[in-house]
Amino acid sequence: MATQKDTVRTLLDRAGRTYADEAGITLADKPSPLYRLLVLSVLLSARISADIAVAAARELSKAGLRTPRRMLDATWQQRVDALGRGHYVRYDESTATALGDGAELLLDNYAGDVRKWRGDNLRKRLRETPKLGPVGVDIFCREAQAVWPELRPHLDRKTLDGAKRIGLPGDADKLAKLVPGNDLARFSAALVRVSLNKELAQDVRAG
Template sequence: MNTEDTLAELLREHGRSYAEEAGITLRDKPSPLYQLLVLAVLCSTRIKADIATDAARELFRSRLRTPRVMADTDWQTIVDALGRAHYRRYDESTATALLEGAEVVLRRWGGDLRRLRDEANGDPEAVRELLQEVPRIGPVGAGIFCREAQGLWPELRPFFDDRAREAASSLGLPRTDEGLAGLVAPDELPRLASALVRSGLQH
């Protein structure tokens, strides 16, 4: 199978970003960016990605879509929402992390992660470091955020983590970020990166 056919099959089978699966319509606006941060927090535990995205959907169905609403919500309500999505092993600690994280976003960036971007001044490494000021977000969580946000913030492009690059190599696709970025349009990079991660998880 040539590169073009491999790419087409990969995107056909797995080409849905994690943000899409969580019901987030990503735009460079405060609420969708915060929802992406919530998803990154949920994905930062040892829990299956589909459970994390289901948990994000449940939180958003409960109207917990902004840091102000999250911060003003009682802990048990968050625990219950996570439980409905079967996010049970880490529900209590994650509820605490979400409440504390909402306060950090409000205090540090006025509830608007575009201010975090401004503070990073175009440096993708600075973006990842600042994200890790949020409870539960470590290098993996920061990477998840950047992988999904690269379609919005050009300075993050291209971003593929080790798992995505390994999957690309196993499929005979380019092994470098730049090589992979040459396969799709810039706004398709999150779909490609997510597709590679999903493909890798199946093997």
Template sequence: MSVRETVQAVLDDAGTTYAAEAGIKLANKPSPLYRLLVLAVLMSAPVKAEVAVAAARELAEFGTPQRMCDATWQQRVEALDRGRCTRYDERTATALGKGAQLLLDRYHGDLRRMRAKADGDLDELRDLLTEVPNLSPVGADVFCREAQLVWPELRPYVDDEVVGAARKLGLPTDPVRLTQHVEGHDIARLTAAVIRSA
């Protein structure tokens, strides 16, 4: 099977982004970007991806930094519990409140302002993302992998987790060679599919 055929098979089998699975219709708008950030925070915790996705789905009702701040700590804990994220619910509920307040204070609740501050510098963007409480470098990778759908300057975003998964599947580990067989808007789907398939 050629690389192109393998890439297509992986996409056909597992080509749903984590954001889409969490019910996030990703767009370059404040609410979907914030919901992606919440998902990235959840995926920073040592929980299975499906638990993080389920918890992100439950937290959708608090889909802006202002709504997250307005929610009580108990409401956030209950949403996390409904998503089966019970082991880290209290700490995560606190972090989500603090993170929402940080975004309101620094970026008026709009992650596009963080993007503008990074001004195309990927390292700067990752540093700014990891200032959000409980958002680890792994979570920053998750955010950037998924956000490349709507922030083209991130493309191709292929982090170490994707490289390791591509190696297991016998796919190229060079970002350009791995992604050259798909359109730019499908790179986020491909990176998610490679991770899921491996």
């Protein structure tokens, strides 16, 4: 019978890639990658598949919209077109507007630097972002814990659901002890994936 360590090893091997990495974001404590993570979190917040949200984030980056200034300077239609190339079509127009409004807010109030949100008021600052609700805040924090250690362990309800599905503890403190701190972002992303994909969860449990 597989031990918890075996299950974690299999989980990370099969699904341990952060959504930021999948979107082509080399996450670092720098303005541009953190902003791109914020945009990705907005895209992932919609009722749309993660694959489409990730593809849309990649298209926005390919279009050069990697900073709040570049996002704001782009036309609304350019943002819509980039989202469309990623097949983010159900929410492309409203999201294009929200991304422009969010970029403007970030530039006006925080000099375009997400790092100014770091600290006790992070969740409150994140919620100021148009179209970023509680789910999107959790997404950002799960991924940002890779570069902001004070967020660790960020293992929210979605990750706990995934843990239970593959026979791991449904308790954040116990889960956090199963991996090194610098693996928590990968671990949480993998747990989210098994919470969303029954076949993947069965595959992980089977080893």
